[in-house]
Amino acid sequence: MSTITDTQAPPQKASRGLIDGSVEDAVRRRLEDCSYNFVFDKVSWQFADGTLTLQGCVPSFYLKQVLQELLRNIAQVDRIENDVAVVSSTGLSSGGPRQAR
DSSP states (O other): OOEEEEOOOOTTSOOTTOBTTBHHHHHHHHHHHSTTTTTGGGEEEEEETTEEEEEEEESOHHHHHHHHHHTTTOTTOOEEEEOOEEEETTEESSSSOOOOO
8 A cells, every 4th residue: 555645845944854955865864863763774765756755664554654754844855655565473464455264
């Protein structure tokens, strides 16, 4: 399940964590500074044409939302596409319907 969020940072306001004007550096800095950084080490991202795409896995829907909110309001990012899967100790939680055994 993908979550898409439009984000609009005020143009006159610099984004927290923005280094050398680079979106990639801003993402990296925010993830490193987060108290959940040990969980987010299984997350990768790509930035193209104003869209920040997140991929990987986290153990709960809560952390998926924390990740998305953490990366909101970065300059030049107009949209976040959150393709991160939620995987619990019992298996994939954000996939399709489960098969009956």
